[in-house]
Amino acid sequence: MAVATRLMGEYDVPEGVDIRGRYDEGFAGILTREALQFVADLQREFRGHVRYAMERRREEQRRYDAGGAPGFDPATRRVREGDWVCAPVPPAVADRSVEITGPVERKMVINALNSGAKVFMADFEDALSPSWENLMRGQVNLRDAVNGTISFHDEARNRVYKLNERTAKLFVRPRGWHLPEAHVLVDGEPAIGCLVDFGLYFFHNHKQFRASQGGGHGPFFYLPKMEHSREAKIWDGVFERAERWAGIERGSVRATVLIETLPAVFQMDEILYELREHSLGLNCGRWDYIFSYVKTFRAHPDRLLPDRVLVGMAQHFMRSYSDLLIHTCHRRGVHAMGGMAAQIPIRDDPAANEAALELVRKDKLREVRAGHDGTWAAHPGLIPAIAEVFDANMGGGANQIQTARREDARAITEEDLLQPPRGVRTMEGLRLNTGVGIQYLAAWLGGAGSVPLYNLMEDAATAEISRVQNWQWLRHGATLDGDGVPGLRVTPEMLARVLEEEMTRIEREVGKDRFQKGRYKEACKLFARQCTAPELNDFLTLDAYNHIVVHQPKAISKL
Incomplete structure (x- = not known):
């Protein structure tokens, strides 16, 4: 009778469980058959x-x-x-x-x-x-x-x-x-x-x-x-x-x-x-x-x-x-x-x-x-x-x-x-949301979930505020205050211009080499899509998750 044998480099999994992540001996000590069960x-x-x-x-x-x-x-x-x-x-x-x-x-x-x-x-x-x-x-x-x-x-x-x-x-x-x-x-x-x-x-x-x-x-x-x-x-x-x-x-x-x-x-x-x-x-x-x-x-x-x-x-x-x-x-x-x-x-x-x-x-x-x-x-x-x-x-x-x-x-x-919060909405606020959103998302796509930006520690929660606020202002045509342009409404064209300007500023701040090696362009496209979506997605990271999932090819067991 033929008996299936587990190949070297495969996790020992119980019935009904499949591991699609990369095999690592250190990870195997966590992903034991009993733990997975x-x-x-x-x-x-x-x-x-x-x-x-x-x-x-x-x-x-x-x-x-x-x-x-x-x-x-x-x-x-x-x-x-x-x-x-x-x-x-x-x-x-x-x-x-x-x-x-x-x-x-x-x-x-x-x-x-x-x-x-x-x-x-x-x-x-x-x-x-x-x-x-x-x-x-x-x-x-x-x-x-x-x-x-x-x-x-x-x-x-x-x-x-x-x-x-x-x-x-x-x-x-x-x-x-x-x-x-x-x-x-x-x-x-x-x-x-x-x-x-x-x-x-x-x-x-x-x-x-x-x-x-x-x-x-x-x-x-x-x-x-x-x-x-x-x-x-x-x-x-x-x-x-x-x-x-x-x-x-x-x-x-x-x-x-x-x-x-x-x-x-x-x-x-x-x-x-x-x-x-x-x-x-x-x-x-x-x-x-x-x-x-x-x-x-x-x-x-x-x-x-x-x-x-x-x-x-x-x-x-x-x-x-x-x-x-x-x-x-x-x-x-x-x-x-x-x-x-x-x-x-x-x-x-x-x-x-x-x-x-x-x-x-x-x-x-x-x-x-x-x-x-x-x-x-x-x-x-x-x-x-x-x-x-x-x-x-x-x-x-x-x-x-x-x-x-x-x-x-x-x-x-x-x-x-x-009770709705009170205060002004400004172009500076739109720029801050956009710059933080792009930079955080670029770091997140690159493997870092906690990022120091402008003397604050940003995580997914603060990036979410940036995204949904941009979406809300755009969706409802919010009027901006101050900045010498009172009464200016947020439009898709305005957001596109701010995205372009923030990308230029980010490249200047981080340096061209780091900018090119990072995932800033990918992050900008993803952030822009989220801010302009017809319906607000529940979570930025849920949408972005597919960009970091890496499935390893499944090995074929010998009989």
Whole structure:
């Protein structure tokens, strides 16, 4: 009888699973037969629920396009008004005053864990370009970090990076429900990206993670891009399934949900309720939240945003969102996390650097006084300044869950959360959107998902704001203010001219050689197509994903 044999250079896969990504011996240590079976089981159990949730998203968007708006659901009023609380916060993560975020690149993982932050959120989502190489190397890096064996030799600096004795607590952010993983097929269809991210990380690390934490709770996660509590319920089922498989107690896995879509702000109680045994609170994902405001109201010409630099936490709808999140979380006994400080150190200009740090301090002082229990930083250089602000204003406690209840936020209404932001729209804003969008997308296509531009760390969320704002202004013929040309309407011809001028400027700034070797022209075409599309695509990166998928030829097994 002929017996099939696996060729050298092939992954050992269970029935129904096909790996289309490049073979690598290091990746094979992650993509074991048992790990892939775990991922496939998750995919088969939950894919129907995910399809339903995505269809409901589309139905709701059609309602918004017809003139509707998100709001509190009368059917779940009892959940919002009930006196339930989430499971107690584990002592190991009670103090989350400063969290650093970044991609799962090896040197970044080491530096972030050593940064002095309380938590490092290792990101498979907005800060990562989800190429096969990045995703699999990221899994290898996190496995080595959890095992304490991770190191990195920087040949250019002749320096070896290793973990300190004390490190930040590790949280992991998988991709959103909407993103596929085209390199992993289960029963002939692409796997759900977040189930690949979660499944591989949990399978390989849950034992060592819990051992390194002294037992108790974990692993810990951040969950992005939700729009409704039904999506949180799916995650709760995934966590319970993983806990049963691993033989660990219910509620061991804990997660913080990013409230970064406009529909989700009306579902915060419901989201916490669905995850109440697995919850660690909510986070103000404010950049994606701004993007979601435009996307939700894409068909509403009366809700045009001003320049993106003007849409900050002083805007009424943003402040209301933050205050309600704090009240909701503290009422339910969990963390209310603040937003991202996207500034990066300006090394060649001390005065400008101090001015940027002062902006960070003011923003973080606002957050801690409002009642937030912690906040995010994009760069290790910001951590001392942020920690100083939080330590001086937290009243000596690890968090403010019991001391900052924000009962005044009960009065926040749907109108408060939906109030259009105010400010001018300018040619400079259009240029900034276009320049940032092209440069970020070029870097993303080239494998970098977190990009320093103009003294800020840009990721997919800020690039999305640039794209959807350009689309919105063009779609509704927005009138620009200032710049000596008041009353000028945004037209396809204007955008084409700005695209051409920004490409010329980018080439001059980065240099002709780097410009030619980069993917700027491809990025410009893709960004322009997205800004001028008849219908707004849900996500820039979902459209761009096909540009980085590389399927390897399937080997023919010998019989």
